[in-house]
Amino acid sequence: AQSVTQPDIHITVSEGASLELRCNYSYGATPYLFWYVQSPGQGLQLLLKYFSGDTLVQGIKGFEAEFKRSQSSFNLRKPSVHWSDAAEYFCAVGEGSGGGADGLTFGKGTHLIIQP
Amino acid sequence: NAGVTQTPKFQVLKTGQSMTLQCAQDMNHEYMSWYRQDPGMGLRLIHYSVGAGITDQGEVPNGYNVSRSTTEDFPLRLLSAAPSQTSVYFCASWLGRAPTGELFFGEGSRLTVL
Secondary structure (H helix, E strand, O other): OOEEEOOOOEEEEEOOOOEEEOOEEEOOOOOEEEEEEEOOOOOEEEEEEEOOOOOEEEOHHHOEEEEEHHHOEEEEEEOOOOHHHOEEEEEEEEOOOOOOOOOOEEOOOEEEEEEO | OOOEEEEOOEEEEOOOOOEEEEEEEOOOOOOEEEEEEEOOOEEEEEEEEEEOOEEEEOOOOOOEEEOOOOOOEOOEEEOOOOHHHOEEEEEEEEEOOOOOOEEEEOOOEEEEEO
């Protein structure tokens, strides 16, 4: 069974500093990988996704992520965070012919705190 | 507005009561799914559907029933609520073709079972 690990439960970053959120997955074939963001009391919004091709993918709000097969990782990065980036971030993986349409496996999330 | 609509947004139940969480989408998406979100647990798949008349279980299906009589609607039923079902529930549909595409979420329904 596939699984997703987000090693950091909480991360605190100063406004303007760079950010990297870690995500490791367990899956045999090439996975379908996603990062979602959830602001307090809100639903989830897709930041970016990876299916194939270029291993560095660009997303919304200035985020990017890099797929590294050798490390089974899909880390999320942003060069300079803004106070509005404070939120919960979820990494997710899909598999098979559905690619996740028949269900994604989510990590437990990383809570991002932005210091002024 | 187009999207995934969940009702109600908040609900308090007593143990043993039944209720239905409604989910509707107007985007003609084939795939729909229900997740629950608990603190420190991320989101876990309850049930999903790949089209009208077809449903299947996810990771945590016990205590929940679903049906998909139309493409638009995918209700989640709690037949006898338990405190362990206190959670935030999200309905989602798949935007785009499988396997490419993405999950598009509703705003969530917060359920408390006393």
